[in-house]
Amino acid sequence: MKTKPKHKTIECLSEALPRSSQFKRQNETPSRSSQLKGQGQMLEYLLLMVFVVAVILMLMMFLTWWQISQLGVERAKNQQEWSLSMLKQFTDSPYMTKENSMFDDAKLTALASMMPDGCQRLQEFYGDNWYAEIRLMDDEPVTECSQSNYPECNYWKICEQYPDAEGRVTRVAPVNIYRNIGFVLDVTNAVLPRTYIGTLTLTVYY
């Protein structure tokens, strides 16, 4: 009995198959790995793209925030400049001062308590949304000046105060306050003017 060797069968099979199909079979395993590799690369690029998009979005958000904050800064800057300009105008105002940075207490008393439309008149010159206080530094308790208590007072308030007003900027400046009734001489009872030191507190708001 004649038996065919096994390797012969394989040889026959390999002979029976065309060369092109053998070539395809050879490439079957690498194509699956390359497919996986492609998927990996896709995932890698996808992650990179997600990261880049996230960075761009963050950049956009940051720039938007920056623009908004800059607007706020600009607004605050304008407010500061306005308050400073008002302070300069106030210390040189002929309606309230005797000379530069020296307030006349008689003018202040008239504006603060004797003229009901004193604030409105000043607002015609200096604009709206501000109020001012002038305080004499004499170590005495604060007494607001009016027609009835003049000159036994040391505080003047110009325009209504709004302590809760939005966007308030307050400036304080040292000033002098000239008082016509300053000294009363003991011997002759003569009255001499006196210059005091005090503070001007000016507040501007929106």
Place this chain on the structure above:
Amino acid sequence: MMVMDMKIRNSERSSSKPANRTVKAQKTDDINIKRQDSLNQSKQAVKPASQAVKAQTSMILIILVIIVFGGLAVFLLTFAKTFSQPEYINLYSHNLLLSVMRTDTGYTDSRCRLVSDTMSCAFFESDWKCGGEGPTCLDLLNETIQKYVGSFELVQKSYRYLFIAKPEYLSGGDVLNPLTDEPLRIKVGDLGLETERVSKIVASEQVQKTTSQGPIVIKAQLILSQRKE
């Protein structure tokens, strides 16, 4: 895989019947298979290296983006600092000096009435007593400067100050002390401020006075410097 390929090729070479194929076609297939083998081998060798390079490139790209982004943020944030107010502080210090010098001391005699009056008296009439039995001009000047300047909230809270007064002739040149031959000076406040190398705001004023030595100019300076916390 490689072993399988070799077996197939050996079997092809050992077989005596080419089975409807020309010798030329068989040779071409052999060359193709050899090329494929060498390609696979080279791919397997290059694969890890190229992947590492790609990963490095991605990392560098990401780091670059982060650096650019961070740099931009830092650059923009440098502009976001709260702006200082030099103009306001300047105005404040000038007003402070001017106001102090124009303020009445409480004495009515001409040498001691205003703070500016007491300065010339302190330089040239040091024995003079204000109000007859009161303090000397120099003492009164020291007292009033300390009281008035120190009473302001800004100075109390966050600023140091030094007041300097020096007389000069109208023609120029310092007025000298006849005993020591040194220029006359009055200093009140933090004396260290004069020599310290710190940021200072200086306000200056001049007062003209006629004294026994003729007309002179008294130059007054107020130096303010922010306290270090």
